[in-house]
Amino acid sequence: MHTIDELREMIRRELEKKEYAGEPRSLYDPIIYMLEDGGKRLRPLLALLAYNLYRDDVEKALKPAIGIEIFHNYTLLHDDVMDNARLRRGRLTVHKKWNRNVAILSGDAAAITAYRYIEYCDDRYLRRGIDGFNQVAMDVCRGQQYDMEFETRDDVSEEEYLKMIHLKTSVLIAGSLRHGALIAGAPEEDCAALYELGGFLGQAFQLQDDYLDVYGDVNEFGKSIGGDIVTNKKSYLLVKALELARAEKGKTWQELTRWLATKDCEPKKKIRAVTALYDRLNVGELTQQKISDYIRESRESLDRLSVKEEFKEVFREVVRELTERKK
């Protein structure tokens, strides 16, 4: 099997070809810009890894793998417009660097580009490939809709939150693995097991994000700590804290809702206070437990695969890398 570094290099080179760019160039420049900014390339990497479990000629899976990366970036591009975000991975967002109309239209063109790339596969996998991609793409939209609706609610349950991040984040990770396996001709049960695995991994990944925002090491995390707290972002920690505090109906509930209603206070003060409430409710620990549950479940899905034990080891390595990350 190829190493992760080899696969990353293949992805980099394929993206550098910019074969999707046509005329007018102004339509494609924002797509080139958004794809230049690096990122972890997690999704195409997982697609290639899944393909590589069954076949050696991974270069044949490069275009669909990149199609998934383009789709992912397109959703970020439109999300950034909706959130009016200024920065993405340290660079100006497309709608800030150009304008909103450019971001909408180039995003639309990126989605079509994704479909173009996704369909590079043997004819016999085409229908299942497109069907699967359609389902995943729609789920991502559904997740984004739930996410926007949750922002104005303070009674989001843990179950609702987990469903939302599953749709918004995990299905695309799941779909990347499934698509890679599918176009390699993997057995249907393996495709299903990899989809499950990706779902659990995505959940663990997102909860880790939520956790690190509060409890990350400021020197390793890269972003500043407490960003979610300052903006009242509905993270797993906040959803869980609200749920626990509400049940108590005591002082913690009053304090927490007071902080959520507080505007224009000193960010550091709010971060310190809300973190103290999280500590009191033990939500950091509870988040870590939930992450462990998902990791365990992803390992169980992995065990079910029909591939050689040594191949599974590569996957375990990825799981470790993703879940032990500090940033």
Next chain:
Amino acid sequence: MHTIDELREMIRRELEKKEYAGEPRSLYDPIIYMLEDGGKRLRPLLALLAYNLYRDDVEKALKPAIGIEIFHNYTLLHDDVMDNARLRRGRLTVHKKWNRNVAILSGDAAAITAYRYIEYCDDRYLRRGIDGFNQVAMDVCRGQQYDMEFETRDDVSEEEYLKMIHLKTSVLIAGSLRHGALIAGAPEEDCAALYELGGFLGQAFQLQDDYLDVYGDVNEFGKSIGGDIVTNKKSYLLVKALELARAEKGKTWQELTRWLATKDCEPKKKIRAVTALYDRLNVGELTQQKISDYIRESRESLDRLSVKEEFKEVFREVVRELTERKK
């Protein structure tokens, strides 16, 4: 063959099923809303007519035909956001009725819905069907990008304008015919001839729109006359007028550019003055000539089809209906 009214009724009934709507309903309500407003259903109608040239079981082509209609409406939805339009066919646009984020995200979901519907076809046509749809969808984006760029230029050539409307409007009409024929198993040359035919028809259709905005009968046109003139919209008439007046470098050029630079004047006065300049430059007549050229070319494409003469007659009827319209 089915009559146009029969086909329209089938389209109406299929759309009424709303099989695309899922959860959260808030994501799909704007799609339902935009599809409720009627419209001519020109594109699905053309897809069914093309299918019906080769096969009788048109109900099998209903879902892809509707996929094209959904795609068309999705492009209008995002265009309306970009243009900040308030009304569409007499009703509030989605971003005015809800908000901009809803319009962006539900538009994205509508595009995916279109892909879902498009792929209803026999496996052997799937790749060509998706390929063709991807090309058309991307061309529509390219056309919209050119259109936005042309708004800030006053040196757009006739050739550039015709290319822009071809991409923005005609390719989808062309693609509707091609897709209908493709999934009916039509010969490749017929698919190509129908694509050409649709392209010419689309051009004629768009130029007729431009013409009626200035020279339409106010009682029949529905919209108020002169809207394009008031907003300086780059119509074929304006592009042609600028081109002719620029070549003269005389008084007409000065007058025309002065009116284009005029803000906040009485609309009726501007419409009267610019129409007089159009009359002087004979652009109404030139537009009618151009439309006739396209109609003639579309008839030539039709003649090349391998189908029975009586079937072609149905198409001639559609061409007539489209091009002799007064609104």
